[in-house]
Amino acid sequence: MLYLNIIVAGLLTGAVYGLMALGLSVIFGVIRIVNFAHGEMMVLAMYGACLANARFGVDPLRALILVVPALFLLGYVLQRGLINRYIARPDHEQFLLLLAVATVITASLLMGFGPDARNVQLDYAYDSYQLGAVLLDKVRVLAAAGAVLGAAALWAFFRFTRTGKAIRACADNQVGAQVVGLDVKRLYAVTFGLGAACVGAAGCLMLLLVDVQPYIATDYTLLAFITVILGGLGSMPGALLGGVLVGVSEALSGFLVEPSFKSAFSFGLLILVLLVRPQGLLGRA
Amino acid sequence: MRAARALDLSPRAAAALGLFVAVMLLLPLVANAYVVSVLVVVLFSAYFGQSWNVMTGFAGQLSLGHALYVGLGAYTSAALFVHLGLSPWLGMVAGMAVATLAGSAIAALSFRFRVGGVYFALLTIAFAEFTRILFDHFGWVGATEGLFLPVANLSHDDPLRLRGSSVMFYYLLLALSLAALALSHALLNRRVGYYWQAIREDEEAARALGIDVFRYKIAAMALSAAMTALGGALLAFYDNNLYPDTVFAMGRSIEIIIAPIIGGLGTLFGPIVGAFLLTGLGETMTNLSTHFEINGLKQWFYGAALLAIVALQPSGLWPWLRRALGLAEGRR
Numbered sequence: 001m002l003y004l005n006i007i008v009a010g011l012l013t014g015a016v017y018g019l020m021a022l023g024l025s026v027i028f029g030v031i032r033i034v035n036f037a038h039g040e041m042m043v044l045a046m047y048g049a050c051l052a053n054a055r056f057g058v059d060p061l062r063a064l065i066l067v068v069p070a071l072f073l074l075g076y077v078l079q080r081g082l083i084n085r086y087i088a089r090p091d092h093e094q095f096l097l098l099l100a101v102a103t104v105i106t107a108s109l110l111m112g113f114g115p116d117a118r119n120v121q122l123d124y125a126y127d128s129y130q131l132g133a134v135l136l137d138k139v140r141v142l143a144a145a146g147a148v149l150g151a152a153a154l155w156a157f158f159r160f161t162r163t164g165k166a167i168r169a170c171a172d173n174q175v176g177a178q179v180v181g182l183d184v185k186r187l188y189a190v191t192f193g194l195g196a197a198c199v200g201a202a203g204c205l206m207l208l209l210v211d212v213q214p215y216i217a218t219d220y221t222l223l224a225f226i227t228v229i230l231g232g233l234g235s236m237p238g239a240l241l242g243g244v245l246v247g248v249s250e251a252l253s254g255f256l257v258e259p260s261f262k263s264a265f266s267f268g269l270l271i272l273v274l275l276v277r278p279q280g281l282l283g284r285a
Numbered sequence: 286m287r288a289a290r291a292l293d294l295s296p297r298a299a300a301a302l303g304l305f306v307a308v309m310l311l312l313p314l315v316a317n318a319y320v321v322s323v324l325v326v327v328l329f330s331a332y333f334g335q336s337w338n339v340m341t342g343f344a345g346q347l348s349l350g351h352a353l354y355v356g357l358g359a360y361t362s363a364a365l366f367v368h369l370g371l372s373p374w375l376g377m378v379a380g381m382a383v384a385t386l387a388g389s390a391i392a393a394l395s396f397r398f399r400v401g402g403v404y405f406a407l408l409t410i411a412f413a414e415f416t417r418i419l420f421d422h423f424g425w426v427g428a429t430e431g432l433f434l435p436v437a438n439l440s441h442d443d444p445l446r447l448r449g450s451s452v453m454f455y456y457l458l459l460a461l462s463l464a465a466l467a468l469s470h471a472l473l474n475r476r477v478g479y480y481w482q483a484i485r486e487d488e489e490a491a492r493a494l495g496i497d498v499f500r501y502k503i504a505a506m507a508l509s510a511a512m513t514a515l516g517g518a519l520l521a522f523y524d525n526n527l528y529p530d531t532v533f534a535m536g537r538s539i540e541i542i543i544a545p546i547i548g549g550l551g552t553l554f555g556p557i558v559g560a561f562l563l564t565g566l567g568e569t570m571t572n573l574s575t576h577f578e579i580n581g582l583k584q585w586f587y588g589a590a591l592l593a594i595v596a597l598q599p600s601g602l603w604p605w606l607r608r609a610l611g612l613a614e615g616r617r
Contacts, residue, residue, distance in 0.1 A: 103588030110581025
């Protein structure tokens, strides 16, 4: 039963990883840019929620209403003003650009908040639900539910709205999209905004579970990479599956071997998948 | 001037190179200890950049995990020295062999399964991080506690045992960096260099021309890994202490690749120019930011400078500098 509890906890945390990775996957799937500043954007969102909590006592779940649009705007402006110019440039130039953006974000957070870890005090932090033999932490359940809702909203957007369909058209055939008169640059900006909004939401939800500190950003960037590649870069259900896999493998290896080994398991999983099935578990060949 | 002829330079470019080498040779005679220590950092950065440039600049395979080879070179030579008393130079060769094996294996596995582009880059990160965590638990080399080299109190430099002052390391690194320059030049003007560049520009076309793409990509990775490991061994004996979380750090992999990109990816002098610029920038920021007690100020300016460079000179500073100095007649 202990194992079941650990697996369920990993599963719930993994859903939040999935939402974060979904942002990366959407950005790569459409714009073909690897967002090396992904973890930094996540940490930025976490600080946003943290600030709202410290100043106004806002619950991170309510802070979503502010943080998600703010991150959308940031992503939109970033793509519109900066990244759009680098779409056709070689990989290493895009890498350097996003690395510079990541450095500036982390440095700004250091200037604003200092290097110490922060968290939010929640009166329901230690509440839990008993479901048969399984004990569920309330914060994990809320975070996972939020992540699944966020993913569902994104899916519905791509499925049912005109803009969502237009973005999918861009992803399938950029030239074709231009030929039929779509404003590709604007759609790319919307896409990056959506990707950023995903990390924004994931950041608020993650704050229910962990402390935040400027330097953990790189770890989140790597985590997002592992997650999307496991599931398949560009595949939406793949990102969620990858998140859940990483969450469970982290939880299990932290328990069975030792906590410092948990990312080794994730990287091992990544290497295995890249070698055996490079397009990812749910990716198209 | 034989060196100039071997490098196939115009008289003006040869004079510039000669002047550069002369200044570098004489600098430690006039510079104080602080400046020499900064220059050692510059030369490490230049040499690692040159090594990485072979893989990514010449053969076009983006590796984001070169800290792996730094670490393998450093740990192999240092552990053999500490535990078995093996000469650093033999340990260095062993480290290069280990790194070559690791690099070839990673390249062979990836390219066999047609992992390329962004996926390959992320795979290189994964291998580096995986190895870092393994070394965190590798007791023989001290795990997270670190591996320390005995610091002998020598009155004179002992290059045979790699014990000595910063100035000794400065000259060793200068020689190494110039050797890497000559090697890079020689490679680019040989069959293998042309094959690499063909693969970089268009892999399918290169394959259609009959180039054994798989083999030449592995060769690039193997050579790049061996060169990096050589520098890693020197780094171990310069620093005297090794921790997996700094030697294999993701941050080191990133540092290694920023200088050659900023200097000019795939060019001969780009890594050197980039190393001077970046280390200089970093030191200036550190010195400036000590006057203001603000967290993150240094990183902020560093990031802003990177942003400015990638916005203004995305293909690197060296191609621009070369034109500005009127050295463009030489092919590179």
